[in-house]
Amino acid sequence: xxxxxxIQADIRRKEPLALHTSFHIGGPAELFVQPRDVxxxxxxLARCVRRRIPVRVIGAGSNILVGDRGVKxxxxxxxxxxxxxxxxxxxxxxVGAGLRLNRLIGYCMxxxxxxxxxxxxxxxxxxxxxxxxxxxxxKHDRRVSNHWIGDLVESLTIMDYNGAIKRLRRPDLRFGYxxxxxxxxxxxxxxxxxxARTPGAIRRTVAELMSRRSRTQAAHQxxxxxxxxxxxxxxAGALIDRCGxxxxxxxxxxxxxxxxxxxxxxGQARAVDVLALMxxxxxxxxxxxxxxxxxxxxxxx
Ligand SMILES: Cc1cc2nc3c(=O)[nH]c(=O)nc-3n(C[C@H](O)[C@H](O)[C@H](O)COP(=O)(O)OP(=O)(O)OC[C@H]3O[C@@H](n4cnc5c(N)ncnc54)[C@H](O)[C@@H]3O)c2cc1C
Numbered sequence: 001x002x003x004x005x006x007i008q009a010d011i012r013r014k015e016p017l018a019l020h021t022s023f024h025i026g027g028p029a030e031l032f033v034q035p036r037d038v039x040x041x042x043x044x045l046a047r048c049v050r051r052r053i054p055v056r057v058i059g060a061g062s063n064i065l066v067g068d069r070g071v072k073x074x075x076x077x078x079x080x081x082x083x084x085x086x087x088x089x090x091x092x093x094x095v096g097a098g099l100r101l102n103r104l105i106g107y108c109m110x111x112x113x114x115x116x117x118x119x120x121x122x123x124x125x126x127x128x129x130x131x132x133x134x135x136x137x138x139k140h141d142r143r144v145s146n147h148w149i150g151d152l153v154e155s156l157t158i159m160d161y162n163g164a165i166k167r168l169r170r171p172d173l174r175f176g177y178x179x180x181x182x183x184x185x186x187x188x189x190x191x192x193x194x195x196a197r198t199p200g201a202i203r204r205t206v207a208e209l210m211s212r213r214s215r216t217q218a219a220h221q222x223x224x225x226x227x228x229x230x231x232x233x234x235x236a237g238a239l240i241d242r243c244g245x246x247x248x249x250x251x252x253x254x255x256x257x258x259x260x261x262x263x264x265x266x267g268q269a270r271a272v273d274v275l276a277l278m279x280x281x282x283x284x285x286x287x288x289x290x291x292x293x294x295x296x297x298x299x300x301x
Contacts, residue, residue, distance in 0.1 A: 003051065007044050008036040017066040017300075020058055020077065022123055024222040025271050026066025026300070029075040037082040038188060042163040048074060055161055056300065057186045059128025060100065063224055067301035068271045076186060078127060083188070092154060092194045097127030097187045101134075105206060114197035118147030120206040121213040122225075127187040130156065132298075133175040136209065150175025154193045160185040178229055178296050218256040221264040227278060228261055228293040236285075236293055237261030243284035250276040275299075 004011055015032030018024050031053075035041040048055050054073030058064065078084075083098030086107050093113065095104060101119045104126065108116050122134050135148030155169045161184060174181040213219055228236040240246075240260035248255045249266075251273035256262035260281075263274050282293050 003047055004044075007047070008040040009044060010034040014070075015075075017058075017061070017070060017075065020075075021061035021064055021066055021224070022222060023061075023065060023224045023265055023269075023274070025068075025265060025269055025274065026064075027068050027070030027271075029071050029073075031074040032077065033074050034077050034079050036080050038159070038165075041076065041078075041159065041186070044074075044076075045159070045161055045163045049162055057127070059098070059125035059131075060123055062123045063128060063132055063134075063296070064298045064300055065224060065271055065274055067299075069301075071300050078125070078186070078188075089191060092152075092192045094189055094191045095126050096189050097125060097130075099126050100124070101126065101129055108194065109202045109206070110199050112196055112199050112202070113194040114202055115152045115192065115194040116149075117202045117205045118209065119149060120209045121219070126190050130187055130190055131180055131182065132178055133180050134178075138209075148175060150180060152192045152194065154191040156182075156190045157188045158182065158185045159188055216259055218258045218262050218264050221256070221266070223256070223262045223264045224297045226261040226296050227263050227274075228281070229296045231291050231293065234291070235261070239285045239289055239291065239293070240281045243281070243288055245281055245284060248277065248280065250274075250280070253277050255281065271301075 012032045014028040016028050017026035033044060035044055045055065055076060057076045078098035083096040085096045087094045101122050101124055104116050105120055118136055119134060124134055129149045130153060133148050133150040135146060137144050137146050153173060155167060157165060157167050159165050230236050237260040240255065245255045246260050247257045252266040252269035253273035254264050254266050255277060256264045263277055285291055285293050
């Protein structure tokens with residue numbers, strides 16, 4: 001492919017996205033591109049613009065269901081070291097979008113930097129987490145507090161699909177439940193505002209959250225986490241459970257018997273199986289509770 005000559009990137013054709021999603025499901029990307037640095041990403045995007053090639057970005061692929069026929073165009077993955085750096089700044093950290101959340105927590109814990117520990121066990125990257133405003137609700141003394149990554153974001157750097165880089169500051173940013181209102185583009189780096197806490201207290205929070213996950217989630221089976229968003233004041237999992245769907249199957253896709261808002265891949269599940277199970281759960285909840293469940297996972301077809 002001559003048009004890609006000179007671009008510093010690992011570029012693969014017809015790369016199965018099943019290899020890059022936590023569901024282990026998904027057909028090929030026409031091009032799977034891991035640029036070496038920001039400059040290489042800019043050069044690649046410029047050529048895509050010229051050729052009208054559609055571009056998407058994937059993080060750890062832990063919140064995406066990719067269709068069995070794959071996707072057209074290029075899928076960009078910021079897995080190169082240049083996109084995974086951490087730097088201290090005033091009041092917090094500047095973190096590359098490709099960094100995994102567990103690495104961030106591992107950096108913060110011994111330094112007594114608090115805020116990110118609530119993301120323990122979420123298998124994403126910083127970029128994916130900010131885009132989806134990942135987080136958890138923690139119950140303490142019958143009170144529930146939400147810990148979303150959006151609350152920690154002080155500013156971020158984003159590249160649009162023409163290669164132009166923009167810095168967005170706190171007043172320009174808006175986050176909601178599992179969503180962010182960001183312009184189209186690729187998040188490159190994020191500044192996080194963190195507070196001080198003892199390493200021991202951070203460690204205890206991480207241990208509590210990890211233990212809760214292992215009791216309540218099918219973390220050892222391929223999935224994309226919660227499939228549906230929770231409707232106001234309700235848990236989507238509890239609603240699906242009350243429809244009797246725990247353990248329901250379509251091919252190798254199965255509603256987790258542990259957590260009904262997780263669909264797990266028992267081995268050879270295809271995207272069509274997951275989608276069929278999602279339709280079934282949605283229809284059952286609609287019929288019984290008159291509530292329309294909205295997907296939390298991002299569906300790429
Ligand atoms: C076992 C399990 C447990 C989970 N638990 C939770 C949980 O408790 N709370 C929670 O919120 N989520 C949870 N998730 C879902 C998921 O891990 C999070 O949404 C995570 O933050 C997604 O990050 P990612 O890097 O995998 O993003 P991906 O899945 O790769 O992408 C998600 C979206 O973000 C976009 N994106 C990715 N990187 C960038 C970037 N650099 N710039 C712009 N857009 C980008 C993608 O295009 C896509 O639209 C869980 C998933 C699993 C498998």
